[in-house]
Amino acid sequence: MKSPLTVVIIEDDERFRAAFAASVSAAPDMRLAGTAADLPQGLQLLRDSRPDVVLVDLGLPSGSGIELIRFAHQQLPDTDVMVVSVFGDEPHVMASLEAGATGYLLKDTRAADLTEQIRTLHAGGSPISPVIARQLLLRLAPGPQPPVAGDDGLLSAQERQVLTYSAKGFNFEEIARMMGVSRHTVMTYVKRSYRKLQVHSKTEAIYEARKLGLVRD
Structure with a gap:
């Protein structure tokens, strides 16, 4: 016990x-x-x-x-x-x-x-x-990011935000609380970003988003 x-x-x-x-x-x-x-x-x-x-x-x-x-x-x-x-x-x-x-x-x-x-x-x-x-x-929110030709509209603002917090080490429960949404909603953003970036894991998604200039530390 x-x-x-x-x-x-x-x-x-x-x-x-x-x-x-x-x-x-x-x-x-x-x-x-x-x-x-x-x-x-x-x-x-x-x-x-x-x-x-x-x-x-x-x-x-x-x-x-x-x-x-x-x-x-x-x-x-x-x-x-x-x-x-x-x-x-x-x-x-x-x-x-x-x-x-x-x-x-x-x-x-x-x-x-x-x-x-x-x-x-x-x-x-x-x-x-x-x-x-x-x-x-508000303290950790990223500042405005310069547009990247051809990729600026690839991810929604919410999808970029979830990946940005993931890159900072927050888990999905914490991200949901900070964004004021449910964990299910966060997971929906995650799945959409995986599909759009053509990846299969959080690490790959963060890597690709950084490479495209969609997420910064």
Whole structure:
């Protein structure tokens, strides 16, 4: 039988901490390894429990959750870190991701949905609130590309966008979230681009699109 995911919650707001803890405790495939309300307690809890997943707020007493993210990233490489915060501005988001967070949810996320996001995170995904995903999309969106004679209309704007994000290392689930469409729609764009480029894999598609000037890094 598979061992349950161990989860630590570091959150200073008692209402959110209790709601998140109740959600995790109710999941049959998870075990709440502990909660903490400030930075020193959080650091000690991480050292003692070495959890599979840590949920961390950024605005903590006695310091920033960024310190916890950085500690987990450097000292606990097997621990996945997800921010759950009221801060959705670009400086906080980018600082968290650069420190090592691989998920970022705003506190408007329902506690009932939290366990599914934890599963996605531990499975290798990057749960991101739509507002945050849009910020990242706008930050990473390619600038205007010069037309290429005979090939400018080969791929649609959406097909080029999917290949551009694929070239940056995003998986199809992440691309779907950033584009605000379903995974099925992303796969439709992928299949169309394969057919138009006469290729059979993502690697070949990215190579051909780069060669034609349709995608750039």
